[in-house]
Amino acid sequence: MRRVAVTGLGLVSSQGTDAQAVFEAWCQGIGGIGLHDIGEAPHTLRIPYALCREFDAAPVLGRTRLTTMDRVSQLGTVAAQSAWGDAGLADLPAEVRDDVAVHWGTGGGGTHTTERSYRDLFLKGRSRISPLSVVLGMLNASASHIALQLGLGGECLTYSVACASSSVAIGEAFRRIRAGELTLAVAGGSEAAMPYGAAKAWESLQVLAPASVEGPPQCRPFSANRQGLVLGEGAAALVLEDWDHAKARGARIYAEIAGYGGSCDHSHLTAPDAQGQLRALRKALRDADVQPHQIDHVNAHGTATREGDPVEVQALLGLLADHAPEVSVSATKSLHGHLLGAAGAIEALATVLMLHRHCLPPTLNLDPLHLACPGLNHVRRPDTSSRRLRVALSNSVGF
Template identity: 45%
Template sequence: MSRSGVAIAITGLGLVSPHGNEPGAVFEALLRGDSAIRPVFPELAKPALAASAAFDPAPWFSKLQLAGVDRVSQLALAAAEMALNDAGIDGPFDEQQGERVGIYVGCGMGGAGALETAYRGGASGRVPPLTIPAFMPNAPASHIAMRRKVLGPVLTYSVACASSAIAIAEAAKAVESGEVDIAIAGGSEALIVPGVMLAWQAMQTLASAPPQAAATAVRPFAADRSGFALGEGAAFLILESAERAAARGARRYARLAGWGSSCDATHLTKPDAAGQARALRAALRMAGLAPAQVGYCNAHGTATRIGDPIEREALAQVWGDALGDLRVSATKALHGHLLGAAGALEALITVLALQRRQLPPSMHADEIDPACQLNLVRAGESAAPALEAAVSSSFAFGGTNAALVFRRA
């Protein structure tokens, strides 16, 4: 139950992901431990790995509509439409309805494809005239609004890896306060282009592996981890009050019971355990739960040398003696790091884990780093018959931390 006593229901799910576009099938792929990480851009000097989404825009856009619409907006609109359809919400909205709907989108980098094309001069050697509206980070939210005639708040949050988790929390606040009746909340990212890949390689945060070992290259919490692989996609959740959902007979996947955010205020790229712990405590406090009552954590788990031990320390600070009972997985090992969309995809996975009482495994950590000792979910250990509450964590460059706590419907 939120601060105002308004229970926030999750009534629709939609995604375009490296494992596909159907939530149930995507979750099954994760349960099997299927990796979507593959070699990309063989022309680059250094081997590159990423998890791309197979996506055809044709069902969602005509050729004329696609002019000036970057892939990041295409993915977002498709995922948001699927979430709304899943929730049984038809559109476009009329004026009265549209004023009571809000859109809350996380996007870290905007239209990376449009920028890449502009820098390279386009097919004709000229910069395409619609580069700016294609690139702007708020374009995904705007395209969803135009398609469904959403007239309420249409907002974009760009907080690096925490973007879409923050967007979901802000959407919940709007439902809780009565500002909107329906919130379309999630994130989108489409940044698998050579320029972005080179920039991340320069930071030395990406996993290194020969092409034949791409599928197992990302190893969160493992002693031999070497970093993450970029992923792309979009994920959206439909939020509304549990009372409204019940009145219209909507399916309720889970409840968003608490959310918390904080800032490390210490370093742009080095995480801080105390800051992460503040966000986790705030989310638990709002949810009215003790740490021991939360049975599963979908960890941020980037598989970086610095990040994983700090995340483990943050969990230890909050869970204390109950840490051994908290089951943990980092699904980035399989779908890659979607940056601005990571929090939304991982929140969606967490919601399905709660609904089905099954946990996706944390893959490829054959030997856990002693500094990262956690109760990792192993392949074949997915059953969680008593699971009642779960948390999804997102910790970003810039020091912003976000935690979302979900409970069974």
């Protein structure tokens, strides 16, 4: 089996589009969450949110093309373009690009287009909506626009597995390359700012952090003061490449993907299950031929929900056992919010940069630690001297 390298990184987040600069901010404990009104007046909902407020895709994609793209595709295509350039592949010949794949994840796809169509029909009383509504709103639109932008002719696949979507996209691309079916792939995910209808649906689940808390809006994974999800938008892309191919062309290698595992807990529509998560974690380690005592760091899913955090702690303790006190754990959602289908990709990107730069971002707002979340070595302060960091695990969970 072939080794798989990560040779390019691209990011669009509430803190900017420079992956290295944003990661530097995370390492200093600087997050990108604020209070924002979701929707269009008079239908708005004020919630803590990580919004890409200054994002403008026009300089990369051109204003005319933006009319054919939902915001989720704009975010994803800009991130993928950035990762492609970061990997040094701008001059890759067209005949080689015909074998490069796109593996992309999203939970909602073009939700803005769908809601706009409903508003036009039912609120504004229009008899027709844009003929582009179908192609803008399709779940596979982001992957298709990435292939169009980069001229990639390989398989173009979309994964929708709730908040694990982009982790699965990266994992499946990794498997294809390791098996020798691909040499290069662009993998990741995107999720756009939530429209009003979707935000109200999440509010009905009673899992969102409220806007009425004292002080600045915060996401608090594993904390006794956690109050729920802080959602966000953005995109992250990784260029995955056959290790020998990357070496032969002199590419910079950020990290190696060594293994991947997935599972279904088949227990409940929304409530998490520790044994289901543990099966996926153990599969990933077996796939990588890594023992629990070899893990140095875990980037946790860390949703800051009442049920989710304790169950993830149970799963991680079941995996790490006696080695748990030696493994540092961070939850980067406290910095960038929960990007739903794109969460796994932004957390994978963060984990890659942790290994590459030997820096561990902290879990913000952690103290006091919840009594149901003991036993893990949480990163409470920025750690910029993690020289022993060699093996890291990124964990994703979805409904």
